[in-house]
Amino acid sequence: MKKLAGLLLLIVGLTLTIGAGANFRYYEADRSITVNVVSDDNEFIDLTPLQPYAYLNNGKLTVEISPNNPNYPGYGDGMSVNTTYVFEEMFKVSNELWENAEEEFPICVQISVSQNSGIEIFAGSYDDPVSGPGTQIQFTVYHDEPVPVGFIFTNGEDMGSHQVQMSVNAEAGACD
Amino acid sequence: MREIAIIILLLMALGLKAPAISVVATDTIGGILYYNSPYEHNLTVDITENNPNYPGYGKGLSANTVYRFDDMLTITNSNNFPVCVVLHSQSDLVKFYTDGESLQAIRFTLRVNESMSVGVELSTAELGLMEENYSVHITEGECSEIL
Numbered sequence: 001m002k003k004l005a006g007l008l009l010l011i012v013g014l015t016l017t018i019g020a021g022a023n024f025r026y027y028e029a030d031r032s033i034t035v036n037v038v039s040d041d042n043e044f045i046d047l048t049p050l051q052p053y054a055y056l057n058n059g060k061l062t063v064e065i066s067p068n069n070p071n072y073p074g075y076g077d078g079m080s081v082n083t084t085y086v087f088e089e090m091f092k093v094s095n096e097l098w099e100n101a102e103e104e105f106p107i108c109v110q111i112s113v114s115q116n117s118g119i120e121i122f123a124g125s126y127d128d129p130v131s132g133p134g135t136q137i138q139f140t141v142y143h144d145e146p147v148p149v150g151f152i153f154t155n156g157e158d159m160g161s162h163q164v165q166m167s168v169n170a171e172a173g174a175c176d
Numbered sequence: 177m178r179e180i181a182i183i184i185l186l187l188m189a190l191g192l193k194a195p196a197i198s199v200v201a202t203d204t205i206g207g208i209l210y211y212n213s214p215y216e217h218n219l220t221v222d223i224t225e226n227n228p229n230y231p232g233y234g235k236g237l238s239a240n241t242v243y244r245f246d247d248m249l250t251i252t253n254s255n256n257f258p259v260c261v262v263l264h265s266q267s268d269l270v271k272f273y274t275d276g277e278s279l280q281a282i283r284f285t286l287r288v289n290e291s292m293s294v295g296v297e298l299s300t301a302e303l304g305l306m307e308e309n310y311s312v313h314i315t316e317g318e319c320s321e322i323l
Binding site for chain 2: 026027028029030031032033034035036037038039040042043044046047058059060096097098100101172
């Protein structure tokens with residue numbers, strides 16, 4: 001029994017030494033980052049198609065007015081030369097950032113298309129746009145208040161297919 | 177025989193407990209790292225529906241995008257001596273920044289009670305789950321000039 005007590009004391013003593021001797025020298029930790037990469041209509045800054053002319057191609061919003069569009073109904077192959085088409089609400093932008101769960105967390109969204117491409121965009125309605133029409137627009141998006149984006153196509157003399165890149169940029173906070 | 181049994185039990189208890197204690201201890205001693213953003217939970221950046229902070233909308237980031245989250249991590253030095261903190265990402269899809277430029281590895285000195293907010297830049301590729309790792313190294317004393 002005495003031996004046991006001695007051993008116990010030794011263990012306690014050892015533990016204390018380890019505890020007291022644990023001077024900080026070095027800390028190292030490996031941590032993980034997991035991100036779900038999802039389609040444009042499910043993500044933080046949602047781009048959701050509202051018209052059949054817009055669809056998600058491999059998760060990416062694509063506006064396509066051609067028979068290659070999966071929503072192509074078999075008629076209306078495209079737009080003719082020397083015409084202007086206005087499509088309201090081609091897609092909408094919504095703010096699904098998790099910060100909104102705690103407090104209002106608006107974002108300023110900028111969308112741009114190449115200049116002189118014959119395409120202009122506007123936010124809101126055509127008669128009363130929030131921003132645009134232009135090749136570069138910006139507007140504030142609050143959670144639960146998606147903003148629709150419309151397109152104006154000014155078709156010139158050239159027949160054939162035209163491709164234009166659109167880029168979307170968003171910053172924390174309402175637009176100035 | 178009985179004595180040995182007790183000692184073995186005690187040692188087992190010590191052995192099991194030791195890692196838990198040391199993890200807690202280093203997490204506090206090595207400067208408290210705590211989450212400051214809803215995307216961070218227990219030092220794990222988790223942008224999926226599995227994150228306990230998931231509010232029911234915004235399931236992730238979309239493909240081929242670059243997201244920058246300011247103040248994703250806040251690192252506070254609660255020691256009574258300065259420390260050098262090194263964050264190192266194992267992937268170029270994950271970068272850190274404290275000012276303008278984002279880098280795969282950043283380091284900075286934290287004086288006593290000083291905090292640093294670190295932003296995380298995520299670049300996404302194709303659809304699906306993206307799993308990356310980064311490491312945190314904290315050493316006593318200010319960062320030296322040579323990396």
